[in-house]
Every structure is written in structure tokens, then in C-alpha cells.
Amino acid sequence: MRWNNFIRCTRSTITKFVIAAAASATLCSFASAQNKVELSGGQLSELQKVAADRGLNVDDLLAAAKTYTPSGKLDEYITFASGGHSGQIFVIGVPSMRQLRTIAVFTPEPWQGYGYGVGEEVLKEGDLDENHKLRWGDTHHPALSETNGEYDGQFLFIGDKANARIAVIDLRDFETKQILKNPVTLSDHGCGFVTPNSEYVIEGGQYANPIGMGYAPIEDYKKSYRGMCTLWKFDRAKGRIDKSKSFAIELPPYHQDLFDAGKVASDGLIFGNSFNAEAAYGAIEKGQPPLEAAASQKDMDYMHVIDWKKAEKLVADGKAETINGFQVLRLPTLIKEGVLYFIPEPKSPHGVDVTPDGEYVIVSGKLDPHVTVYSTAKIKAAIASGNVKSHDEYGVPILDFDATKEVQVELGLGPLHTQFDDKGYAYTSLFLDSAVCRWTLGGRYASLHPEKPWTVVGKVPMQYNIGHLVCAEGDTTTPDGKFMIGMNKWSVDRFFPTGPLLPQNFQLVDISKTGDTMKALYDLPIGNGEPHYAQMIKADKLKPFEVYPEVGYNPHTMSVDPKAPMPGDEKVVKEADGKVHVYMTVVRSHFSPENIEVNEGDAVVFHLTNMEQAPDATHGFCIAGFNINLSLEPGEYASFEMKADRAGTYPFYCTEFCSALHLEMMGYFQIKPKAATAQAK
């Protein structure tokens, strides 16, 4: 038994542990001074007893020392993980693996007051049309804004695979500011990935559609259905995507998948993969092979290479066609102008990841145990030579596989996604092996690690079925190493079973040492969504507001709102627009006004200002019976409109525990019946 071994472990092992604990404690607390931990005899025997009682071995104690974060100490890294079909984003501290909060994006979330009165102005931007409200999303790939290929900590983008939408989150207040529906397609997967200075956010498509989201018989699949890659133009000064300067790139209906932007050596290019070069559409019901088989017939699928700088110029020159009010570069234009090239990739691949300096693109085999490494220099040379031997049936030029390939490395079963560190290693998740493989890069990276280039160094088991993985700043031009999180789809037996629906398992791995040394440190259950991709940023790059900078701040405009009521402005008044406006201030522990009476049938517009400037002095505001709940953070102004269409008496109160007199923080909203109003007249 493990703990018996532990009891027998010698004093010298414990001494080693103590030294290592001291080193990692220093690491975790960013302490610059040497923090030497010494255990007295009594403390040592207490530690041994705790370990024995809980069945912990020395590795467990070390893992605890590397992750345990005492109260008041902050994490070194912050991870933004997508929430899958929860439609949200999760914020997680590393190495503590504490979930800090959820950012509501595509799905209403009452604690944040998102979509229950306030937030509707953002959510409705993403509706398909007035009659088709979309109130959930399938978030896959968060993308932090970048400057020169490094995270700058300002904005976060994320796509909704289910409805082909994109959202912009401002990291000053961690709130969703914009949701845009892609006007020409209904499906994406590779969203979002940013170009090195966040000029564009890339939305790679997934399931082919008739362009413009219309109808076409499925038998016309090859003729009428198309894939899509959309480049959303980001206006950093406004903190919004500029739809008028954004454009889509038409692609053959090959089920495009993940994308990545080239950087440094490959800046200006976009790489994407696809998994249905057969242009199959299934029809199992008609006795045809199901899509999973039909789309896996050819030996090769196509990696897509897009020259986005050329594409941008074509759009500027008016070469785009307008479909549903959105600019689309059509296939013939792309082919004629040399914007789009294909390169064969082993069939049904997954992941397309560009190395930190942009020299290589790594495509994982998924069904094949290899990763294929392409040289971006060779790709550029092949394009420049004009030596194209074949085209696909849509006329897209196909570059030669052997001329562009650098090497293929056999890693294990089910390679999916690749991340990087500061030591010249690549890390690839192996879905079927349920492990992460550390392997060596070649080229300029060969001098950073002691092993031979393009070889497997070691593996760490994952529990279980790993999808994506994320290393500290592991997809930027300067990865940090130190930590990696394996994002496991299944947890099976890792946690107490919460009924048949089990949480996912985020496993933190120590990748700080070279060689076959990777160790799993901590398991974090994710019981509120199913994350796909995540990004891990150095915490000190984020500069969030402590409170809104001025009282009356409107988070939607990020400025003081002229309508924000200040003390003395409190009133209930019918304005020229025919609506009853309620101007209300909110402070510990009262609303002002506290009694509001309107007439049945009135349209009522609430304007609320939280007067607080103390950190964490958030107030809630709910009205019973009307599906209204706001979160008013310190300094925040919020406004919503409601219809007073049901006579009665409705208490409103503060939903966020704010003070000793929180329960007393309430009032009455009364709607006078029409009959009573008429009688009075």
C-alpha cells in the first residue's frame, strides 16, 4: 500500500520534499526572497500522520505543495476555457485550479444579470431574426487578443459552433459586449483564432451550407453547398467587430474544421484543415454509407492555406460579392488571384497548430498515429514556384505533399491538438491513448532541448479521453512552459458520481523540467459545461477594473451614461416617449425610490445607478413575477424596459447579499388596475 511505503520512507526523502516544497512555495507565491521551510520533529510527524491517514505518498505531497494556494495569494496564470454547449466561458486560476467565475456569453445567466432585463441588447444582436431568438450557444475556441503574436490581455473572442456567431468580451470588466450572427452560414467550428495583431478574428466553418443559409436539395450538395472561412475585422479602439469591413471566403463543401493564423515566419497566411474531401452527405436512411464512413474514403483530406493579406486587398478593391449584406470572396476570384491553396493531409485530421515562430504547421492524424509537420517556408516556395500539378474538382490548386512536408512523427493513438513550451517541446493530446505526448521540435528549437529533434520524449496519462490541451501562453510567439492542462472529456471514476451526468476533468500537469518528467498535479471537475479549447495567460497581463471607474458607468458603452441617475435625480416620470421612466439610485441598504406605482398597460423604463465605489459592493435588483434580475456592480448604470401588463403588487429586492440590512433593501412595484385608474378619473 502506498501509505505504508510512505511511512517507511526515510528521513532523507522527507528532507528532499521539504526543500522541493520550499522551492515550489517560492514559485507559487512569486516570492523573491528565499523562503526556506524547515519542519520541526513534531511538524514532520504530523505531516506523516496526515499523509498516512489520507493515503498520500510523497508525490501527492509535492503536487499539493505545487498547487495549494493559501488564502489571499493569487494565481500566476489565468485560464479562459470555453464552456461548450453551456454557451459560456469559465475563468480558472493556475496553479490553484480554482474556478474564479463564469462569463455569460451566448446563454442568459441570472447571477451576472445577463439576459433577465439587462444584457438583452447584446443577446438580441445575435438572433437569427426577430422570431428566432437564440439563447444558448456552443462555445469552442476562446481567443485572447494579441499584439505581435502575444496575448495583450485586452479582449477575448469566442465562437458559437451551433449558430455560426462570434462574441467579443472586454477584459476590463469580463463582460460580453457584442454578439454577431454570421449572415452567410449557420455552422462554424474554428472560431476564433486571431491574426498576430488581432486585425481579424478567424471564424472557420464546419458543416457546409447553401451560401446565405438558404435551401438547396441535399442531392445538390456538391453544386450548391459551400464551406466558409470568415474574417471578422476587429476595431480595437471601439472594442467591437466592424461587420462592414469583415468578409467571408467561400470554400468547397469539405467540412472545414480548425484554423490557425500564421505568425512571424508565416505572418499573412491562415491554415485550416478539413475532413470531408469526398463532399459526402451521408444518407444512411437511403441505404448509403453513413457520413462517418463516407467522409473517410479517400486517403487524404485538404489542409487549406489562405493568404489573408491578399484577400483583404481583394475586398478593398471591390472584388467581393455581397450576399445577405455581407462581403464574400467567391471561389473563382480566390483561385484566380492565388488566395487559396490546398495541401494533402492524412485523412480525417484534427488540429492545425502553428509553432511559436511560425516555421511549421502541425496537423494531427486523429485516426492516424502521426502528426504531419509542414514547413511554411516550403509552402511559400511551392506557391511562389507556381508549379501546381493538380486541382480539386472546384479548381483549387493542390500543392505537392512531399514538397511541403517537413517530417511526420509517430506519437500514439488519436493525436488531436498541439501546444508549445519554452524548451522546444511540442505537446500533443492523444485521445485514444488518453495521454499527452511530449515530443521535440527541430529547426531552431533543436538547441533548446537535450533530445534529438522530431522524437517522442515522454507521455503522461490523462483521465480520460483528452480533447484539447493548453500550455501557459502555449499558442503564442513566446510560450512560458511551466504548466499544461489536459482537458479531458470523461472523468468516469475521478470524482464522486453526480448521477449519470458526470463532470469533465481538467488535469494540471507540471511541465517545468525537461525529459520524461511530466507529472499530473491536480484534477478540477468542470460540472457546469463541456469545455473544448482554453488559453492560459500570465495573470499580470490582465488589468481588470476593481470597480467601474466612475459612478454611472454603462458597461455597454464603457462610459458614463447621460441617463444615469445621481442622488437627487430619483423620480418616476412619464416622458415624451409616452413611457414611464423610473430613475433609481442604489446604495447600501436601500433603493430610492422604494415605492413605485404605475398604471396597467404602461411601458416602464428603469434606470438604475449603483452608487457604490467599494470593491465587491455589488447589488442585485429583481422584480417578483416579471423575470427581471440585474447585477449592478459598483458604479454601474443599467437600464431595461418592461411592460406593466399585469395589475398587482410586486416586491422588488436586492438579490446580492450586500450588507447587514440586505433583507431590508426592498421596495414595492405596484401596477394599478385599469378599472381603478378609470374610476379615479
Next chain:
Amino acid sequence: MSILNRLIGPRVPVPELQSHWTRYALPTLSISLARICLLVSLFLPYWHIKLKAPQYPRKDLQLNAYINRVEGDMREINGLNHYIGMRPLDEAAKFEKAIGVWGIIALVLLMESAMFIHSRWAALLLIPVILLPVFFIGDLYYWLQLFGQNLDPHAPLSSSIKPFTPPPLGEGVIGQFKTIAWQGYGLWLAWAAAGLCVISLLLHRRAYKPLFDQMKRDDAKSQGASCAA
């Protein structure tokens, strides 16, 4: 000796001034320094109070009182004070804050004129400056006790907090808050100005008392001479 002469004292004869220049320069110099101290103090806080509580771990609440205004976490402290029924801080010492700057300028002008008075009446002009820091602390205590002792009996927490007077200097406790109050650089400069004024009066006496006595004697002599005549 005319009343005017008695009030403003004797002028220093030029030969005497040339032979004992420092004796007459020193009182003027120390008053000048005192003037500078007071003028600079206009721009510096006179008093600080810090409130520590578990709910404010990163930054204590703090008030900084200047001669004409109070700055700091006014909104938060007023917000907390409303629970115990304390009046808003802006209502305290309105008159003192309004006249603060002009009052200091008046004191500086008094010091200015004291430089030309070579009689004991110079002390009268400097006494307000000497008393300023004492007056400031006294006035502060007055307002602290006025506000602390007159809590609104209808306030939400009036039953749980008894009227109190926070110590104007040093530490105190109100509810879960620990208060720490200390003098600001402005008040230290006011103390320095007061000290310099006391010193200047001593130097003043050393310099001008002999001349004043001489003037009296000369006066008596000339009167005696006229009587004899």
C-alpha cells in the same frame, strides 16, 4: 513719546544696524520662515484618519483634512455612517473650511506687519499663529464629538452603536472599525510656524527691548529737561 511710537516701537539707528546686523535680522528671518511654513501648509493635509475593518483588506478607508476641504473615501464613509445616523461629513466645519485659506493669508499678513512692530505689541500679532495648531485640534475635537455624540436615533443601527467620540489623534474603536488618526504635514508646518514665532518673539525682545527702554529713557530725559526748563 507718542502713542504711535509706543505701539510700533523705536526704529533702529543706521550705525547700530550696521554694527549688530544679525541681532535685528534674526527675528525678521524667523518670522519670514514661519510665513513660508504657513503658506506651504495650505497645500498639505493637516490631519488624517484611517479606518481599518476586515471588509476592506486591500485598502483602508482614509480621510485627509486640509485647511479648506476633506478628501478621501468620503462617499464610502458617508455610506457607512448613514447606518449609525451620523450626518454627512460635508456638513462638518463648513465655516472653518470656507474661511480656511483666507484665515491663513490673514495670519501671514499679521506676521508681515509684526516685522515692522518693534514693541511688545508684536506678540499680540503673533499669538494667533502660535495658537493655530492648538485651535485646529480643538476645533477637530469639537466636530468629532458633535458628530459622534449626535446620532440620528431613527438610523438603522442606532440601537447597536452608542454615541462616541473618535480620538482626534491616536487609535480608537467604532464597531468593527479600528480608527487611527495622525497629524498631517500641514499641521506639522503649523506647529513649526508657531515655534518659529515663539523663537522670533524671544529674539525680538533681545533686539528691541534695549532700544525701547532707551527710547523711554530718552523720552523721560527730554520730558525732565522740558520740566526743568
